[in-house]
Amino acid sequence: MSSISSTNPVSNLASQLFTVADGNSDGRLSATEFQSFLVQLLGNLTTHQTSGLGTETSSVRQRAADAPPRTYQGMLGFDYVKLNTPTHTTPKYVFARATQDMNLPADRASRSAGLQQIVDNVKQNGYANAKVVGDDTIDFGDGSGEIDVLTGDGQWWWGPKS
Numbered sequence: 116m117s118s119i120s121s122t123n124p125v126s127n128l129a130s131q132l133f134t135v136a137d138g139n140s141d142g143r144l145s146a147t148e149f150q151s152f153l154v155q156l157l158g159n160l161t162t163h164q165t166s167g168l169g170t171e172t173s174s175v176r177q178r179a180a181d182a183p184p185r186t187y188q189g190m191l192g193f194d195y196v197k198l199n200t201p202t203h204t205t206p207k208y209v210f211a212r213a214t215q216d217m218n219l220p221a222d223r224a225s226r227s228a229g230l231q232q233i234v235d236n237v238k239q240n241g242y243a244n245a246k247v248v249g250d251d252t253i254d255f256g257d258g259s260g261e262i263d264v265l266t267g268d269g270q271w272w273w274g275p276k277s
Contacts, residue, residue: 132152136148151188151191152188152189155189187199187212210233217232237255242256252276261275
């Protein structure tokens with residue numbers, strides 16, 4: 116994106132959108148980053164009803180003013196608003212924030228090896244009894260049992276172990 120002119124408003128917008136979508140700031144947009152960006156964008160568009168342009172514009176401005184200091188990328192299976200509400204501290208969302216705070220490589224082996232780091236973060240955020248119980252499974256110690264947190268291709272997810 117180095118050829119974008121800084122004087123063209125559309126180019127500036129494209130550059131800003133790319134920066135938001137490029138979650139790991141490597142200058143490249145992976146399919147996962149693009150998908151996450153679209154989920155976030157479309158989720159925000161479809162969950163906020165408006166009664167006209169002025170209403171939406173002011174509500175967008177208000178959401179921006181109220182935004183938490185750390186903005187988390189949307190994740191499939193996770194509500195974007197809950198993910199970005201620090202007071203929403205269910206195990207699922209504490210886990211989801213930890214996955215992004217740890218910024219582990221996207222391959223399954225690295226993420227599986229990094230589960231203890233995720234659990235250490237989760238423990239610091241209210242779930243002292245959390246523990247890794249498998250190569251893709253965590254027990255958060257909240258009575259819900261084992262939760263499968265990693266798909267076969269290395270994507271984070273949330274699913275009770277059956």
